Amino acid sequence: MKDSLIIALDFPDKGQVLDFLVPFGTEQLFVKVGMELFYSEGPSIIEELKKQNHKIFLDLKLHDIPNTVKSAMKVLAGLGCDLVNVHAAGGSEMMAAALEGLDAGTPSGLKRPECIAVTQLTSTSAVQVNEEQLIGVSLQESVLNYAELAKKAGLDGVVCSPHEAGMIHGRLGTKFLTVTPGIRPVESGQQDQKRTATPGFAREQGISAIVVGRPITLAVDPLESYLKIKNDWKGVRI
Ligand SMILES: O=c1ccn([C@@H]2O[C@H](COP(=O)(O)O)[C@@H](O)[C@H]2O)c(=O)[nH]1
Numbered sequence: 001m002k003d004s005l006i007i008a009l010d011f012p013d014k015g016q017v018l019d020f021l022v023p024f025g026t027e028q029l030f031v032k033v034g035m036e037l038f039y040s041e042g043p044s045i046i047e048e049l050k051k052q053n054h055k056i057f058l059d060l061k062l063h064d065i066p067n068t069v070k071s072a073m074k075v076l077a078g079l080g081c082d083l084v085n086v087h088a089a090g091g092s093e094m095m096a097a098a099l100e101g102l103d104a105g106t107p108s109g110l111k112r113p114e115c116i117a118v119t120q121l122t123s124t125s126a127v128q129v130n131e132e133q134l135i136g137v138s139l140q141e142s143v144l145n146y147a148e149l150a151k152k153a154g155l156d157g158v159v160c161s162p163h164e165a166g167m168i169h170g171r172l173g174t175k176f177l178t179v180t181p182g183i184r185p186v187e188s189g190q191q192d193q194k195r196t197a198t199p200g201f202a203r204e205q206g207i208s209a210i211v212v213g214r215p216i217t218l219a220v221d222p223l224e225s226y227l228k229i230k231n232d233w234k235g236v237r238i
Helices: 014-024 035-041 044-051 066-077 092-105 126-131 139-152 162-172 199-204 222-234
Strands: 004-008 030-033 055-062 083-087 114-118 157-159 177-180 209-212
Touching: 004 055, 004 222, 014 035, 014 044, 014 222, 030 044, 035 044, 035 055, 044 055, 055 066, 066 083, 066 092, 083 092, 092 114, 092 139, 114 139, 114 177, 126 139, 139 157, 139 162, 162 177, 162 199, 199 209, 199 222, 209 222
Parallel strands: 004 030, 004 209, 030 055, 055 083, 083 114, 114 157, 157 177, 177 209
Antiparallel strands: none
């Protein structure tokens, strides 16, 4: 997990995923399967990506009552993904239940998937936190509060933006994972993301892993874009 670049495979079907992966050849990637792809293809897409030897973040952001999340995680644990997640807004009891489900569903002899909690989505602004969610503290404090809840519940880390990762590591330690979407090279547009940063900025914050979707998947040359972002993230000068 440490220093990974996770590619968000936000495609509508398996055919488009397989076409996208061709230029990467036999390189082992860390890929993210989100709601669109999982809802269209089901568990078979995970099997296919595992067959290709890729590491997998199953990004379904579970958020429901504790019993439902526990049962769902028990099922997801059987898929053999490396990383899964929940919304921290579901509360500490729900997060603890997610872990119980994962422990119960992980086949014996295998490592349970790491489990992280979404704090505030990277598409959420400080104004939305205060004026839509009616949270009476700053966005930064809200993110830190969710991260502390996640850690107390036993989770392995959080999803946050690159702008909060340093603060979270400072308070909760560097072993607590920070996984950050909202990564945008200088030449990319923001699209619907609000809290964005470059791969280089992410590296300076000591972030555990970055998640990159459209700057790679919509690029004219996805492999070239991937390698450029990876070099910036790893601090490689070219
Ligand atoms: O707070 C969050 C949580 C998850 N995401 C997911 O990451 C990718 C980002 O894709 P881009 O195209 O690079 O914006 C996407 O799959 C989201 O569902 C997030 O962006 N923010």
